[in-house]
Amino acid sequence: MLLKLLFRNAFRHRLRTLLTIGGIAVAILAFGLLRTVISAWYAGVEASSASRLVTRNAISLIFPLPISYKEKIRSVEGVGVVSYGNWFGGVYIDEKNFFANFAIEPRTYFNLYSEYLLSDDETAAFFRERKACVAGQKLAKRFGWNVGDTITLRGTIFPGNWDFVLRGIYQGKDKTIDDNQFFFHWDYLNETLKKNLPRRADQVGFYMIGLKRPDQAAATSEAVDGLFKNSYAETLTETEKAFQLSFVSMSEAIITVIQLVSYVIIVIIMAVVANTMAMSVRERMGEYAVFKTLGFGRGYLAGLILGESFTLTSLGGLLGIGVTFPIASAFARAVGQFFPVFHVSTETILMDVAAAVIVGVVAAVIPIWRVVQVRIADGLGRIG
Amino acid sequence: MLSNHIAVIEITDLVKSYRRGSQSIPVLEHLFLKIEEGEFLALMGPSGSGKSTLLNLIAGLDQVDSGSIRVGGEEITGLSEIELATWRAGHVGFIFQFYNLIPVLTAFENVELPLMLTGLSKKARKAHVATALSLVSLQDRMDHYPRQLSGGQQQRVAIARAVVTDPTILVADEPTGDLDRHSAEDVLRLMDQLCSELGKTIVMVTHDPRAARKAHTLKYLEKGVLTDAPQIAVPECL
Numbered sequence A: 001m002l003l004k005l006l007f008r009n010a011f012r013h014r015l016r017t018l019l020t021i022g023g024i025a026v027a028i029l030a031f032g033l034l035r036t037v038i039s040a041w042y043a044g045v046e047a048s049s050a051s052r053l054v055t056r057n058a059i060s061l062i063f064p065l066p067i068s069y070k071e072k073i074r075s076v077e078g079v080g081v082v083s084y085g086n087w088f089g090g091v092y093i094d095e096k097n098f099f100a101n102f103a104i105e106p107r108t109y110f111n112l113y114s115e116y117l118l119s120d121d122e123t124a125a126f127f128r129e130r131k132a133c134v135a136g137q138k139l140a141k142r143f144g145w146n147v148g149d150t151i152t153l154r155g156t157i158f159p160g161n162w163d164f165v166l167r168g169i170y171q172g173k174d175k176t177i178d179d180n181q182f183f184f185h186w187d188y189l190n191e192t193l194k195k196n197l198p199r200r201a202d203q204v205g206f207y208m209i210g211l212k213r214p215d216q217a218a219a220t221s222e223a224v225d226g227l228f229k230n231s232y233a234e235t236l237t238e239t240e241k242a243f244q245l246s247f248v249s250m251s252e253a254i255i256t257v258i259q260l261v262s263y264v265i266i267v268i269i270m271a272v273v274a275n276t277m278a279m280s281v282r283e284r285m286g287e288y289a290v291f292k293t294l295g296f297g298r299g300y301l302a303g304l305i306l307g308e309s310f311t312l313t314s315l316g317g318l319l320g321i322g323v324t325f326p327i328a329s330a331f332a333r334a335v336g337q338f339f340p341v342f343h344v345s346t347e348t349i350l351m352d353v354a355a356a357v358i359v360g361v362v363a364a365v366i367p368i369w370r371v372v373q374v375r376i377a378d379g380l381g382r383i384g
Numbered sequence B: 001m002l003s004n005h006i007a008v009i010e011i012t013d014l015v016k017s018y019r020r021g022s023q024s025i026p027v028l029e030h031l032f033l034k035i036e037e038g039e040f041l042a043l044m045g046p047s048g049s050g051k052s053t054l055l056n057l058i059a060g061l062d063q064v065d066s067g068s069i070r071v072g073g074e075e076i077t078g079l080s081e082i083e084l085a086t087w088r089a090g091h092v093g094f095i096f097q098f099y100n101l102i103p104v105l106t107a108f109e110n111v112e113l114p115l116m117l118t119g120l121s122k123k124a125r126k127a128h129v130a131t132a133l134s135l136v137s138l139q140d141r142m143d144h145y146p147r148q149l150s151g152g153q154q155q156r157v158a159i160a161r162a163v164v165t166d167p168t169i170l171v172a173d174e175p176t177g178d179l180d181r182h183s184a185e186d187v188l189r190l191m192d193q194l195c196s197e198l199g200k201t202i203v204m205v206t207h208d209p210r211a212a213r214k215a216h217t218l219k220y221l222e223k224g225v226l227t228d229a230p231q232i233a234v235p236e237c238l
């Protein structure tokens, strides 16, 4: 019966309650979306492996390294597989259709990136053909590509129209893997350059190094960079994670602001719910005094108020979490090119739940304290 | 006074004052009172004389400054707030001027409320509530919410709530203060019946001479002093 009472209390002012629940839902939704944006931002970092190193030109990422470094790097202690590639920067039909596209050495690259799942047939077909390319599942879906299609990219860094034949569609091992990328043979790029722009041939944008043991990352990076010290193209080698993070950190300030805003939203809704609870409890002070008169202890009163507060926040929270998924996927469709990995993680949902619980507790604290403090005679005086 | 009756409420040398800022306002000074089992006592007196204060002390809603209050042989002045709450739940039935029913609970649920603190099963509670509601002739209204009942009916539900736990004493602070004459008479008849037929001990604070006349004993409180004979001719004028 006390449970019934708690629900009836919660819905006594239907409009106020519905508005509060709506407010909580919107806040939880906004919180969830912002957290998802943040995790999308860090998706590349999260998915990156600690057992891979990236070697690039020490001056800047825009400057290339000679292909001749490959054998030298391979000779370094602790280095396993060495792959390499270039950021191609090709445009598909229109600038708006942005996606990441790389020229890579296929065998070593897919060896290093076992999280990109490609069937054996597709792998073989991709390796075999010089003009072959593979695309991530999401990307292929976005443009309606099927295996066998010819795809033309307009070069921006490397001029001309480049034709590729889609030989495979890869899937991410899990949802955190970016399946919005496009890969083709580095040899195809290089041979074409040799013909048209020989000055820019035999150069790579980055080397990817698979470590034999992840704990050797520091020593190996140092060894690789030491190798090219004082050469005309010095290198900077770091773990893939650090490499990805260096991109993200460029926008660290924005992330910090988003993070801050997400917490501010929770604080605001906390104030709103606390206000609703304080109003309701103040109006019912006389009733709580009756409960006290009848001998109901603090535990009961706290339970009633906390329960009512939780009723509001859990309904609002559930509603908010419920709408987060469809809205997040709509959002993902709209901004998919900027956030290749945009999905609501379990962690975000847990944070939503935690936020709802915290709001519920905080909103109930002051009303509970007031009800416990009030003298019965004073509380009764409020009726009539 | 019949000396062979047992005093169910025994107040000895009671002092109570309220603190307002730094000064203390004495309300009850060295007050003595004995109420016997089955008595229906009306407490009258001018506004601000301390009637509600006294009633609250008897009912364990407030703490005394000094003195002793024994109810049913138990000293209640030494009890902590939490102990008092438990004691009230078992020993005191409350009737208020403004009924103080919980608006979101039905008549049945309102009467059931005090039983939630007992270990009674749902079935036993149901039986108790049914008995209490039939006592106030409202068994056919048990699914009604307070707003669907008249003032008199609400007060009768409140009386059912007060007696459902079979308390040692019933306290009523101006139970007819908010009722029309007809409903007030119903409520008073009911209280009289509780006293004469069920042997309940009732302490009632009232301004209403008609209510006071229903009671068996009349006490008059003025300036912290309790007297038997009213200093104004209240009952005679009716």
Ligand SMILES: Nc1ncnc2c1ncn2[C@@H]1O[C@H](COP(=O)(O)OP(=O)(O)OP(=O)(O)O)[C@@H](O)[C@H]1O
Pocket: B018, B019, B020, B025, B027, B045, B046, B047, B048, B049, B050, B051, B052, B053, B054
């Ligand atoms: N909580 C309180 N704090 C300070 N003073 C109080 C408090 N409650 C009551 N008083 C004072 O104590 C005195 C007695 O109050 P009480 O309510 O007992 O009077 P009463 O006889 O019931 O009056 P009424 O007939 O108007 O109900 C009054 O002077 C009142 O102002």
Ligand SMILES: [Mg+2]
Pocket: B051, B052, B053, B173
């Ligand atoms: Mg009073």
